[in-house]
Amino acid sequence: MTATTTETTFVPSFDDEDSGDRKLAIICSKGNLDMAYPGLILANAALGEGVETHLFFTFWGFDMINKKTMEHLKFSYLGNTAMHPPGSSSSMPQGLAGLPGMTAMTTKMLKKQIADLDIPEVPDFLEQIYESGGHLWACRLSADMMKLHEEDLYEGVEGIISASDFIEMTDGAQLLFI
Amino acid sequence: MATTTIAGQTYDVNEEGFLTDPQVWTEELGTELAKLIGIEMTDAHWKAIRFLREDHGVMGETPTLRRVSTQAGIPVKELFALFPKKPAKKMAYVAGLPKPKGCV
Numbered sequence: 069m070t071a072t073t074t075e076t077t078f079v080p081s082f083d084d085e086d087s088g089d090r091k092l093a094i095i096c097s098k099g100n101l102d103m104a105y106p107g108l109i110l111a112n113a114a115l116g117e118g119v120e121t122h123l124f125f126t127f128w129g130f131d132m133i134n135k136k137t138m139e140h141l142k143f144s145y146l147g148n149t150a151m152h153p154p155g156s157s158s159s160m161p162q163g164l165a166g167l168p169g170m171t172a173m174t175t176k177m178l179k180k181q182i183a184d185l186d187i188p189e190v191p192d193f194l195e196q197i198y199e200s201g202g203h204l205w206a207c208r209l210s211a212d213m214m215k216l217h218e219e220d221l222y223e224g225v226e227g228i229i230s231a232s233d234f235i236e237m238t239d240g241a242q243l244l245f246i
Numbered sequence: 247m248a249t250t251t252i253a254g255q256t257y258d259v260n261e262e263g264f265l266t267d268p269q270v271w272t273e274e275l276g277t278e279l280a281k282l283i284g285i286e287m288t289d290a291h292w293k294a295i296r297f298l299r300e301d302h303g304v305m306g307e308t309p310t311l312r313r314v315s316t317q318a319g320i321p322v323k324e325l326f327a328l329f330p331k332k333p334a335k336k337m338a339y340v341a342g343l344p345k346p347k348g349c350v
Contacts, residue, residue, distance in 0.1 A: 078250035079282045080263035080339055082332050109349055116311055118331030186313065187350045196312065199322040 082118075091120045091241035093234070098246060099131030101141040101178055101190075107246045108193045115200040122241065123197070124234045125225075126207035129246075130214060133206060133222045138191050143178045144171045154181065191222065198224035205229050205237075253278045264339055268302060271342030280340045291328050291340075294320055298341040308338045310348040 092114045096107040107123060114121045131137040145151035146165035152158060154177075164170060179189070188196060198204060206221055206228045218228060229237075247266065250259050252275065258266045265271065265279075276295055280287045287295075297318035301309045311334040315322045329336035338345045 077252055077282060078248060078259055078263045080335070082283060082336060112350060116332060116334050185350075186316075188312070193350075196315075196322050200311075200326060 089240075090118075091122070091238065092244070093122045093124065093238035093241040094244045094246065095124045095126060096129035096132055096246055097127050099128035099137070099141060101143040101175060103246065104129075104132050104141055104190055105182070105187075107244070108190070108197065109187075110244065111197050111202055112193070112200065115197065115202050120203075120241075121197075121201075122203045122205060122234070122238055124205045124207060126210050126231075130206065130210045130216065132190055133194070133204065133225050134214075134216060134220060135222060136220070138194070138222060139189065141190055142171050142175045145174055194222055194224055205234060207231065207234075252282070260344075262345075264344055265342040268343055271299070275342065276340050279342065283336060283339065285329065285336070285340065287340075288328075290320075290324070294318060294325060294328065294337055295341045298337055298343060302341070302343050307348075308341075308343045308346040310334060310346045310350060312350055313348070 092111070094107045094111055096104070098104065111121050111123055125133045131141060144165055145160055146162065149159055149162065151160050153160060187193070194204065204222070204225045206225050208228050208230045211217070211228045218225070248259050248261065249256050250263065257270060260266050277287050280291065285291065294314055297314060298309060301313070301317065309317065311322065311325060314320060314337065315325060325333040325337070335345045
């Protein structure tokens with residue numbers, strides 16, 4: 069069954085050739101649950117568009133790839149005046165954020181909202197990015213400071229590299245610092 | 247609205263070239279659409295495409311890559327191998343559906 073079109077068929081331009089050159093580098097420097105997601109979501113979106121994507125985990129961002137902590141990132145709204153209870157426009161009182169048990173409660177709330185949207189938890193999300201061909205790199209300085217080695221990190225991490233290695237590797241890439 | 251001719255038939259498409267009416271789709275048309283983007287359909291391709299059709303029928307929107315992977319049980323890596331580079335959009339195109347709206 070061959071296409072017998074006589075005129076040119078209008079096909080979406082999936083730009084297989086053009087997007088081959090596009091590269092995205094994302095530096096993940098935060099270890100709070102809410103700040104882990106922007107990098108993961110953008111990396112996943114970029115990979116889905118055929119963009120070569122590199123993530124560099126540094127400082128607090130190390131908690132995203134440290135096997136001991138990656139499942140237990142937390143969310144506190146301390147210092148974040150934009151935090152409203154779901155569906156409300158009034159800010160939560162900052163003074164309450166520091167009360168014992170509050171971080172556990174807000175973490176639970178955020179995790180539920182994320183799960184309700186069928187968005188994976190951090191380890192699953194990293195797995196999806198890795199499976200989609202994303203490159204995960206750990207920062208040498210952070211590893212040394214925190215006395216962590218490759219075996220402490222998520223298996224998909226390709227290596228512990230220096231900042232200059234990362235800069236060299238992402239030559240010509242668009243860069244995001246989160 | 248734009249139209250295009252595929253295998254001798256004329257279809258309405260949007261500005262990107264995706265079919266606008268999910269009802270006109272048949273598996274034969276899916277095979278033709280796949281050919282247009284350089285994909286030869288196999289059973290593995292069909293497993294994904296049939297899931298997209300079913301899920302769109304139930305949910306009223308095109309499933310995201312993650313949803314195809316978790317609900318149809320096809321690893322993300324395999325989806326990238328079957329529909330290279332832009333699997334979510336390519337699957338939607340072959341299935342005659344709009345591209346997925348979800349972020350993840």
